[in-house]
Amino acid sequence: MIRKYGTANWQGGLQDGTGTVSTESGVLDKVNYGFNKRFEGEAGSNPEELIGAAHAACYAMALSNILGEAGITADDISAKSTISLDMSDGPKIVGAHLDVTIKADGDKDAIEKAAKDAEQGCPVSQLLNCEITSDVTIT
Template sequence: MSIRTASARYEGFGKEGRGHVSTQSGVLTDQYYGFSTRFEDQPGTNPEELVAAAHASCFTMALSFALARAGFPDGTIETEAVVKLEKDADGGFVITRSDLTLIAKVPGIAAEQFHALAEGAHANCPVSKLLNAESALTATLA
Protein backbone atom coordinates (compact mmCIF):
# COMPACT_ATOMS: atom_id res chain seq x y z
CA MET A 1 0.00 0.00 0.00
CA SER A 2 2.73 2.47 0.89
CA ILE A 3 6.48 2.42 1.25
CA ARG A 4 8.36 4.83 3.50
CA THR A 5 12.10 5.20 3.78
CA ALA A 6 14.70 6.52 6.17
CA SER A 7 18.46 6.48 6.07
CA ALA A 8 21.28 6.61 8.57
CA ARG A 9 24.95 7.48 8.22
CA TYR A 10 27.66 7.00 10.86
CA GLU A 11 31.04 8.71 10.66
CA GLY A 12 33.78 7.41 12.93
CA PHE A 13 33.18 4.40 15.11
CA GLY A 14 32.26 3.50 18.65
CA LYS A 15 31.66 6.14 21.29
CA GLU A 16 33.43 8.81 19.26
CA GLY A 17 31.35 8.22 16.13
CA ARG A 18 28.57 10.52 15.00
CA GLY A 19 25.41 9.34 13.34
CA HIS A 20 22.83 11.21 11.30
CA VAL A 21 19.36 9.99 10.44
CA SER A 22 17.03 11.34 7.75
CA THR A 23 13.49 10.49 6.70
CA GLN A 24 11.86 10.48 3.30
CA SER A 25 9.43 13.22 4.32
CA GLY A 26 12.26 15.50 5.40
CA VAL A 27 10.87 15.89 8.91
CA LEU A 28 14.24 14.51 10.05
CA THR A 29 17.18 15.69 7.99
CA ASP A 30 20.65 14.73 9.18
CA GLN A 31 19.38 14.57 12.77
CA TYR A 32 22.31 13.79 15.08
CA TYR A 33 22.46 10.58 17.08
CA GLY A 34 25.31 8.76 18.75
CA PHE A 35 26.48 7.15 21.97
CA SER A 36 25.79 10.28 24.02
CA THR A 37 22.20 10.63 22.74
CA ARG A 38 21.50 6.94 23.23
CA PHE A 39 23.13 6.16 26.56
CA GLU A 40 23.48 9.62 28.08
CA ASP A 41 21.16 12.61 28.00
CA GLN A 42 22.77 14.70 25.27
CA PRO A 43 20.59 16.52 22.72
CA GLY A 44 19.77 14.49 19.63
CA THR A 45 17.74 11.40 18.93
CA ASN A 46 18.29 7.65 19.17
CA PRO A 47 16.74 4.50 17.72
CA GLU A 48 14.66 3.74 20.82
CA GLU A 49 13.14 7.22 20.85
CA LEU A 50 12.24 6.85 17.19
CA VAL A 51 10.65 3.43 17.83
CA ALA A 52 8.69 4.95 20.74
CA ALA A 53 7.47 7.78 18.51
CA ALA A 54 6.45 5.30 15.82
CA HIS A 55 4.58 3.08 18.28
CA ALA A 56 2.78 5.95 20.05
CA SER A 57 1.73 7.63 16.81
CA CYS A 58 0.64 4.39 15.11
CA PHE A 59 -1.46 3.24 18.06
CA THR A 60 -3.00 6.70 18.54
CA MET A 61 -4.02 6.86 14.90
CA ALA A 62 -5.40 3.30 14.99
CA LEU A 63 -7.52 4.16 18.04
CA SER A 64 -8.68 7.41 16.42
CA PHE A 65 -10.00 5.49 13.42
CA ALA A 66 -11.61 2.82 15.64
CA LEU A 67 -13.39 5.52 17.65
CA ALA A 68 -14.59 7.25 14.48
CA ARG A 69 -15.90 3.93 13.07
CA ALA A 70 -17.76 3.37 16.36
CA GLY A 71 -19.52 6.73 16.01
CA PHE A 72 -17.37 8.95 18.25
CA PRO A 73 -16.32 11.93 16.11
CA ASP A 74 -14.75 14.13 18.77
CA GLY A 75 -12.33 13.99 21.67
CA THR A 76 -8.63 13.79 22.39
CA ILE A 77 -6.15 10.95 22.63
CA GLU A 78 -2.70 11.29 24.18
CA THR A 79 -0.31 8.35 24.18
CA GLU A 80 3.16 7.98 25.64
CA ALA A 81 5.35 5.05 24.59
CA VAL A 82 8.19 3.88 26.81
CA VAL A 83 10.69 1.67 24.99
CA LYS A 84 13.11 -0.34 27.12
CA LEU A 85 16.62 -1.17 25.88
CA GLU A 86 18.47 -3.79 27.93
CA LYS A 87 21.70 -5.74 27.72
CA ASP A 88 21.17 -9.31 26.63
CA ALA A 89 23.04 -12.42 27.73
CA ASP A 90 25.59 -12.06 24.91
CA GLY A 91 26.60 -8.54 25.99
CA GLY A 92 24.67 -6.91 23.18
CA PHE A 93 21.43 -5.00 23.47
CA VAL A 94 17.79 -5.84 22.86
CA ILE A 95 14.58 -3.82 22.96
CA THR A 96 12.49 -5.81 25.42
CA ARG A 97 9.36 -3.71 25.86
CA SER A 98 7.27 -0.95 24.42
CA ASP A 99 4.60 0.14 26.89
CA LEU A 100 1.86 2.55 25.96
CA THR A 101 0.09 4.86 28.39
CA LEU A 102 -3.10 6.33 27.00
CA ILE A 103 -5.24 9.15 28.35
CA ALA A 104 -8.32 9.91 26.30
CA LYS A 105 -11.36 12.14 26.46
CA VAL A 106 -14.19 10.68 24.40
CA PRO A 107 -17.58 12.26 25.10
CA GLY A 108 -20.40 9.74 25.45
CA ILE A 109 -18.35 6.52 25.40
CA ALA A 110 -18.82 3.81 28.01
CA ALA A 111 -15.67 2.63 29.78
CA GLU A 112 -16.12 -0.98 28.56
CA GLN A 113 -16.39 0.09 24.92
CA PHE A 114 -13.44 2.45 25.28
CA HIS A 115 -11.21 -0.27 26.71
CA ALA A 116 -12.30 -2.77 24.04
CA LEU A 117 -11.52 -0.32 21.25
CA ALA A 118 -8.18 0.60 22.85
CA GLU A 119 -7.16 -3.06 23.21
CA GLY A 120 -8.17 -3.72 19.60
CA ALA A 121 -6.12 -0.76 18.37
CA HIS A 122 -3.16 -1.95 20.47
CA ALA A 123 -3.34 -5.45 19.01
CA ASN A 124 -3.84 -4.30 15.43
CA CYS A 125 -1.56 -1.27 15.15
CA PRO A 126 1.01 -2.18 12.47
CA VAL A 127 3.92 -1.06 14.68
CA SER A 128 2.62 -3.23 17.55
CA LYS A 129 2.60 -6.14 15.12
CA LEU A 130 6.13 -5.32 13.93
CA LEU A 131 7.74 -5.15 17.34
CA ASN A 132 9.08 -8.42 18.69
CA ALA A 133 8.97 -7.18 22.25
CA GLU A 134 6.52 -7.31 25.11
CA SER A 135 3.98 -4.53 24.97
CA ALA A 136 1.41 -3.35 27.48
CA LEU A 137 -1.35 -0.78 27.33
CA THR A 138 -2.56 1.30 30.27
CA ALA A 139 -5.68 3.20 29.21
CA THR A 140 -7.47 5.93 31.15
CA LEU A 141 -10.75 7.46 30.08
CA ALA A 142 -10.77 10.99 31.50
Protein backbone atom coordinates in the same frame (compact mmCIF):
# COMPACT_ATOMS: atom_id res chain seq x y z
CA MET B 1 1.61 -0.86 -1.43
CA ILE B 2 2.70 2.30 0.37
CA ARG B 3 6.40 2.77 1.02
CA LYS B 4 8.10 5.38 3.20
CA TYR B 5 11.76 5.64 4.11
CA GLY B 6 14.24 6.99 6.56
CA THR B 7 17.99 7.25 6.12
CA ALA B 8 20.98 7.13 8.42
CA ASN B 9 24.67 7.87 8.03
CA TRP B 10 27.35 6.76 10.52
CA GLN B 11 30.98 7.84 10.59
CA GLY B 12 33.66 6.42 12.88
CA GLY B 13 33.73 3.74 15.52
CA LEU B 14 30.82 2.73 17.72
CA GLN B 15 31.75 4.78 20.79
CA ASP B 16 33.58 7.70 19.19
CA GLY B 17 31.60 7.97 15.96
CA THR B 18 28.56 10.05 15.16
CA GLY B 19 25.62 9.66 12.87
CA THR B 20 22.72 11.51 11.36
CA VAL B 21 19.18 10.37 10.70
CA SER B 22 16.71 11.84 8.20
CA THR B 23 13.18 11.13 7.03
CA GLU B 24 11.64 11.19 3.59
CA SER B 25 9.32 14.03 4.59
CA GLY B 26 12.19 16.18 5.84
CA VAL B 27 10.73 16.40 9.36
CA LEU B 28 14.07 15.02 10.47
CA ASP B 29 16.96 16.32 8.43
CA LYS B 30 20.41 15.08 9.42
CA VAL B 31 19.55 14.94 13.12
CA ASN B 32 22.65 13.91 15.07
CA TYR B 33 22.77 10.72 17.10
CA GLY B 34 25.55 8.77 18.75
CA PHE B 35 26.64 6.25 21.36
CA ASN B 36 26.37 8.71 24.26
CA LYS B 37 22.87 9.76 23.23
CA ARG B 38 21.73 6.17 22.94
CA PHE B 39 23.43 4.42 25.82
CA GLU B 40 24.65 7.03 28.29
CA GLY B 41 21.72 9.43 28.67
CA GLU B 42 23.20 12.38 26.78
CA ALA B 43 20.50 14.66 25.37
CA GLY B 44 19.67 14.01 21.74
CA SER B 45 17.93 11.57 19.48
CA ASN B 46 18.37 7.81 19.31
CA PRO B 47 16.67 4.89 17.55
CA GLU B 48 14.50 3.94 20.54
CA GLU B 49 13.10 7.45 20.80
CA LEU B 50 12.20 7.36 17.12
CA ILE B 51 10.53 3.96 17.48
CA GLY B 52 8.58 5.30 20.48
CA ALA B 53 7.35 8.29 18.48
CA ALA B 54 6.35 6.09 15.55
CA HIS B 55 4.58 3.66 17.88
CA ALA B 56 2.64 6.40 19.69
CA ALA B 57 1.57 8.00 16.41
CA CYS B 58 0.50 4.70 14.87
CA TYR B 59 -1.37 3.64 18.00
CA ALA B 60 -3.32 6.93 18.19
CA MET B 61 -4.40 6.61 14.56
CA ALA B 62 -5.37 2.94 14.97
CA LEU B 63 -7.36 3.74 18.10
CA SER B 64 -9.17 6.56 16.30
CA ASN B 65 -10.13 4.11 13.56
CA ILE B 66 -11.31 1.40 15.96
CA LEU B 67 -13.33 3.93 17.96
CA GLY B 68 -14.87 5.22 14.71
CA GLU B 69 -15.94 1.69 13.79
CA ALA B 70 -17.75 1.61 17.17
CA GLY B 71 -19.47 4.93 16.39
CA ILE B 72 -17.27 6.93 18.79
CA THR B 73 -15.23 9.99 17.82
CA ALA B 74 -12.57 10.95 20.34
CA ASP B 75 -12.07 14.62 21.08
CA ASP B 76 -8.44 13.89 21.96
CA ILE B 77 -6.09 10.91 22.07
CA SER B 78 -2.69 11.45 23.68
CA ALA B 79 -0.26 8.55 23.48
CA LYS B 80 3.30 8.07 24.72
CA SER B 81 5.28 4.92 23.93
CA THR B 82 8.26 4.18 26.14
CA ILE B 83 10.67 1.72 24.54
CA SER B 84 12.75 -0.44 26.90
CA LEU B 85 16.24 -1.44 25.79
CA ASP B 86 17.82 -4.29 27.80
CA MET B 87 21.62 -4.32 27.82
CA SER B 88 22.13 -7.54 29.84
CA ASP B 89 22.84 -9.76 26.82
CA GLY B 90 23.68 -7.15 24.21
CA PRO B 91 21.20 -4.43 23.28
CA LYS B 92 17.69 -5.75 22.69
CA ILE B 93 14.32 -3.99 22.70
CA VAL B 94 12.27 -5.93 25.25
CA GLY B 95 9.21 -3.76 25.81
CA ALA B 96 6.98 -0.95 24.67
CA HIS B 97 4.68 0.67 27.20
CA LEU B 98 1.88 2.95 26.06
CA ASP B 99 0.54 5.68 28.36
CA VAL B 100 -2.73 6.80 26.80
CA THR B 101 -5.30 9.44 27.67
CA ILE B 102 -8.55 9.42 25.72
CA LYS B 103 -11.12 12.19 25.85
CA ALA B 104 -14.30 10.80 24.36
CA ASP B 105 -18.00 10.50 24.98
CA GLY B 106 -19.43 7.04 24.72
CA ASP B 107 -19.55 3.69 26.40
CA LYS B 108 -16.47 3.37 28.64
CA ASP B 109 -16.23 -0.40 28.11
CA ALA B 110 -16.27 0.08 24.33
CA ILE B 111 -13.54 2.72 24.58
CA GLU B 112 -11.39 0.45 26.79
CA LYS B 113 -11.85 -2.45 24.38
CA ALA B 114 -10.86 -0.24 21.44
CA ALA B 115 -7.76 0.89 23.34
CA LYS B 116 -6.75 -2.73 24.02
CA ASP B 117 -7.41 -3.76 20.41
CA ALA B 118 -5.26 -0.87 19.13
CA GLU B 119 -2.45 -1.84 21.55
CA GLN B 120 -1.85 -5.09 19.67
CA GLY B 121 -3.39 -4.18 16.33
CA CYS B 122 -1.60 -1.06 15.14
CA PRO B 123 0.98 -1.81 12.42
CA VAL B 124 3.96 -0.66 14.54
CA SER B 125 2.84 -2.87 17.45
CA GLN B 126 2.68 -5.77 15.00
CA LEU B 127 6.23 -4.98 13.89
CA LEU B 128 7.72 -4.88 17.38
CA ASN B 129 9.06 -8.18 18.69
CA CYS B 130 8.58 -7.39 22.37
CA GLU B 131 6.02 -7.21 25.16
CA ILE B 132 3.54 -4.37 24.66
CA THR B 133 1.62 -3.02 27.64
CA SER B 134 -0.53 0.01 28.32
CA ASP B 135 -2.13 2.22 30.93
CA VAL B 136 -5.26 3.92 29.64
CA THR B 137 -7.10 6.87 31.17
CA ILE B 138 -10.50 7.88 29.83
CA THR B 139 -11.73 11.40 30.56
